[in-house]
Amino acid sequence: MRAIQTNLAPAAIGPYSQAIHVGNLVYTSGQIALKPDGEFLNGDIKEQTTQVLTNLQNVLQEAGSSLQKVIKTTIFLANMDDFVAVNTIYAKFFKDHKPARSTVSVKTLPLNALVEIEAISLI
Secondary structure, eight states, X not given: OEEEOOTTSXXXXXXXXXXXXXXXXXXXXXXXXXXXXXXXXXXXXXXXHHHHHHHHHHHHHHTXXXXXXXXXXXXXXXXXXXXXHHHHHHXXXXXXXXXXXXXXXXXXXXXXXXXXXXXXXXX
16 A cells, blocks of 8 residues: 655645555545645636646556546536536546546535545556
8 A cells, every 4th residue: 555645736635545556546635725835726617627627636646547548537616506617627627538427415515615526447
């Protein structure tokens, strides 16, 4: 088991790792719209989703994986009305690759983020 850490994504804001590599899998922690320097991107849902997926992409790259090797994502939304907007951005990152996915609405996310995404990926 190996903890993954990259400066191209924000450091964890709690006692956890950006991701953990176990065997041929990478389990990422949920990413919110923090820039790599730790500053929160207080933008609209499309801007936040773009930042979240960019962070996720960078964590996976550090682990030796990529978005094209993701087998499952979980999306947490502060407002399910943002589902279509998130799908628009999500489709730009995943293109023809369509991993399994769950999307749930939650009461509140850290820093009042609009979206959080985690992934499980192959190495």
